[in-house]
Amino acid sequence: MAWNDCLYQYHKSHGGMFLADRDSDDGMLMLTFRERPLVVDIATAGGGQGGTFHYARARIPLTLAKPYKLTVGAERALSVGVNGLLKAVPGLPESAILPADFGYPEVTKKRLIRSDHTPFTKLVLGSLEFRNALLACPGEKVEIRPGPGEEGLHLITVTTAHAIYSGDGGGWYLGTRGEYTAIYGSEEEQAREARRVEEEFFPRMDRFLDLARAAYNAVTQWPM
Numbered sequence: 001m002a003w004n005d006c007l008y009q010y011h012k013s014h015g016g017m018f019l020a021d022r023d024s025d026d027g028m029l030m031l032t033f034r035e036r037p038l039v040v041d042i043a044t045a046g047g048g049q050g051g052t053f054h055y056a057r058a059r060i061p062l063t064l065a066k067p068y069k070l071t072v073g074a075e076r077a078l079s080v081g082v083n084g085l086l087k088a089v090p091g092l093p094e095s096a097i098l099p100a101d102f103g104y105p106e107v108t109k110k111r112l113i114r115s116d117h118t119p120f121t122k123l124v125l126g127s128l129e130f131r132n133a134l135l136a137c138p139g140e141k142v143e144i145r146p147g148p149g150e151e152g153l154h155l156i157t158v159t160t161a162h163a164i165y166s167g168d169g170g171g172w173y174l175g176t177r178g179e180y181t182a183i184y185g186s187e188e189e190q191a192r193e194a195r196r197v198e199e200e201f202f203p204r205m206d207r208f209l210d211l212a213r214a215a216y217n218a219v220t221q222w223p224m
Contacts, residue, residue, distance in 0.1 A: 074161035127218035173200035
């Protein structure tokens with residue numbers, strides 16, 4: 001089992017359009033949310049001599065009345081101290097010293113938050129659904145960025161902070177024996193592996209996609 005196999009099994013259960021081939025492990029699943037595409041796939045980043053790292057990524061397009069930027073970083077134990085140091089440096093612009101006092105410390109205390117519109121961000125973080133989704137995904141980063149053109153296009157991107165094949169993989173179960181079970185395993189072994197994917201990969205993916213959906217709802221519930 002690996003990303004493509006687990007995502008394919010999720011696709012069979014949840015629908016959508018699945019794109020992948022057998023020679024790579026970068027499958028993409030296109031679902032629909034509020035008549036817009038909700039896409040989950042793999043983002044890759046070069047690690048120098050460490051090779052390439054793979055991160056789960058979910059994206060939803062949306063339209064806002066004005067350009068808006070928001071970054072909600074993954075939880076970090078040092079976030080509070082880092083922001084304290086930034087605030088102590090004279091002359092930095094406001095965007096460099098966020099988070100401001102957004103409230104909701106149970107969510108924001110360990111996250112680095114950057115935004116170009118503090119009042120609107122306070123409204124966004126006022127969404128209980130969004131805060132609960134952030135608490136359920138402490139290892140995820142949320143970004144909202146303007147798109148090209150003048151139509152108000154924006155993109156929400158949720159990305160795992162840790163590579164899915166490193167350490168504990170951020171809680172992503174991707175199988176234990178690669179392709180061996182799928183190709184050579186008995187029916188019982190394959191069924192057992194499929195059940196484990198449903199029990200471990202499915203809930204993790206649900207939380208991941210729920211965070212993208214909650215971010216969409218939070219940023220569209222109030223006019224800018």
